[in-house]
Amino acid sequence: MATHDAGDKSGGLDASVRHELERPQNVGIGMANSLADFNPFRSPSVTMADAIALGTALAAASCNGPVIRFCGGRLDAAGPGPETVPEPEQTLDSHIESFKRQGFTQTEMIALVACGHTLGGVRREDFPLIVDTSAENGFANFDGTPRVFDNTVVKEYLDGTTTNPLVAGVNVTTRSDLRIFASVQNATMQSLASADTFSKTCAALFERMIDTVPGGVKLTDPIDLVENKIGGAALFTSNGSYIFRTNLRRLSENPDRRVTLFWKERRTGRSICPAQGCSAQPQVVFNQAATRLAKLRGQNSFPTYAKFEAQIPVNASISHFWFAVDENDGAGSGSKIVDNGGAQYRIEQDTMLFDPGRTSIVFDTEEVRFRIVVGVRDTEGEESASKVSLKYFRPGPAPTFVPIVKTVELGPDAENTPADGYTFYTAEIPADVTAFDLDGVVGGQTFRQNVFKRNGAFAT
Ligand code: HEM
Numbered sequence: 001m002a003t004h005d006a007g008d009k010s011g012g013l014d015a016s017v018r019h020e021l022e023r024p025q026n027v028g029i030g031m032a033n034s035l036a037d038f039n040p041f042r043s044p045s046v047t048m049a050d051a052i053a054l055g056t057a058l059a060a061a062s063c064n065g066p067v068i069r070f071c072g073g074r075l076d077a078a079g080p081g082p083e084t085v086p087e088p089e090q091t092l093d094s095h096i097e098s099f100k101r102q103g104f105t106q107t108e109m110i111a112l113v114a115c116g117h118t119l120g121g122v123r124r125e126d127f128p129l130i131v132d133t134s135a136e137n138g139f140a141n142f143d144g145t146p147r148v149f150d151n152t153v154v155k156e157y158l159d160g161t162t163t164n165p166l167v168a169g170v171n172v173t174t175r176s177d178l179r180i181f182a183s184v185q186n187a188t189m190q191s192l193a194s195a196d197t198f199s200k201t202c203a204a205l206f207e208r209m210i211d212t213v214p215g216g217v218k219l220t221d222p223i224d225l226v227e228n229k230i231g232g233a234a235l236f237t238s239n240g241s242y243i244f245r246t247n248l249r250r251l252s253e254n255p256d257r258r259v260t261l262f263w264k265e266r267r268t269g270r271s272i273c274p275a276q277g278c279s280a281q282p283q284v285v286f287n288q289a290a291t292r293l294a295k296l297r298g299q300n301s302f303p304t305y306a307k308f309e310a311q312i313p314v315n316a317s318i319s320h321f322w323f324a325v326d327e328n329d330g331a332g333s334g335s336k337i338v339d340n341g342g343a344q345y346r347i348e349q350d351t352m353l354f355d356p357g358r359t360s361i362v363f364d365t366e367e368v369r370f371r372i373v374v375g376v377r378d379t380e381g382e383e384s385a386s387k388v389s390l391k392y393f394r395p396g397p398a399p400t401f402v403p404i405v406k407t408v409e410l411g412p413d414a415e416n417t418p419a420d421g422y423t424f425y426t427a428e429i430p431a432d433v434t435a436f437d438l439d440g441v442v443g444g445q446t447f448r449q450n451v452f453k454r455n456g457a458f459a460t
Pocket residue numbers: 027028029030031086087088089095112113115116117119120121122123124126127176209
């Protein structure tokens with residue numbers, strides 16, 4: 001975001017660093033590695049700039065730091081920005097001037113640098129004039145707790161025990177943190193000696209930092225955790241019935257909670273489900289990365305997932321689903337219905353379905369690919385051939401990480417012969433695709449399905 005000019009609103013957090021890796025300002029493997037880490041999280045709806053911003057919020061959260069409000073909507077710059085990233089050998093005045101141009105006062109600059117330099121450190125290989133050979137593993141940490149988001153960086157500076165290479169490094173010229181921290185007679189640093197002030201100040205400044213975007217970019221409302229989140233949905237056929245998979249993520253943990261999945265049939269005629277809907281119990285209740293994160297943050301309650309896999313007769317199919325959640329907490333409140341605020345969770349169509357059961361991974365000496373399979377329902381009396389294509393999104397390779405978007409036609413699938421009223425189509429796509437849109441023309445009608453990769457697997 002150091003490319004921002006608060007005057008004309010140009011520059012900001014727009015991932016232009018992708019195009020600036022050759023500059024001395026971004027020297028070394030640090031920037032390139034971070035971009036490579038963020039890259040697989042991109043999709044048509046998540047830009048590199050959003051991934052960087054989210055990385056900031058998640059780094060703070062997973063290192064025991066404050067919760068940082070996150071909004072989406074950042075756009076990626078097509079080319080490099082101005083050469084305005086501060087460097088350690090520059091003067092205090094030039095740093096004050098630089099942060100002022102970005103929209104931060106001198107006091108805010110001091111806090112922002114202290115907050116940023118609570119994690120990590122400086123690499124000797126990339127900064128041989130700052131870090132000497134005594135540094136362990138060629139890395140000089142900013143403070144004694146390089147993986148904890150706390151004010152140790154401030155306290156060690158104030159009590160004179162700091163080994164921060166930008167404060168106490170051998171090279172006086174590159175002691176930029178010392179010049180910045182000591183300005184305004186240490187007053188700002190003294191205020192940050194309170195852990196609470198440090199945490200709150202950092203959260204507020206980081207929110208402003210990641211929301212520093214070029215004029216014209218409109219950020220979304222803050223994206224908060226929702227109580228009920230539906231994920232991993234898929235509908236496909238296997239051995240004479242549909243398999244319907246989904247999971248319900250709840251914010252809090254409760255071992256006594258019972259979650260039931262209900263659904264309604266799509267096709268009229270003989271009803272297989274009872275009047276209140278067919279139901280299924282969760283197959284496994286499991287905790288994921290979010291659990292670890294919550295635990296790290298000292299929360300004693302954390303998200304849990306109820307995972308469902310229901311079998312549905314092919315002549316019934318499914319039109320929508322909902323959940324009943326009973327906390328069994330002794331309050332006698334009974335079951336609460338989770339139905340998307342009354343709108344139900346709708347399965348718009350079952351004419352063209354991405355099939356995760358038949359989709360496979362192809363290992364080849366050259367590269368790994370996904371062999372995507374899509375089922376198209378045989379429509380009665382339909383003579384014209386169906387057409388299915390997919391538009392995929394690849395995050396794109398280093399160093400610029402410019403995404404690759406491509407449309408491929410699916411052909412008849414010779415491996416999967418027609419079954420359960422479906423004919424199968426297939427195409428191979430690169431393994432690093434993170435999302436694709438399926439487009440089909442079946443019986444003269446158009447169909448679309450959005451498919452996303454999560455935890456290595458595709459789902460809708
Ligand atoms: C005058 C301003 C600043 C200067 C001169 C400066 C300089 C540096 C340098 C030289 C490094 C070592 C990079 C490497 O070895 O790859 C570094 C690391 C780092 N800086 Fe700054 N920095 C400044 C401000 C900030 C700000 C405002 C933040 C965030 C709010 C920040 C966050 C970080 C972090 C997290 C690292 C550790 C990276 C790692 O461990 O891989 N810095 N900084």
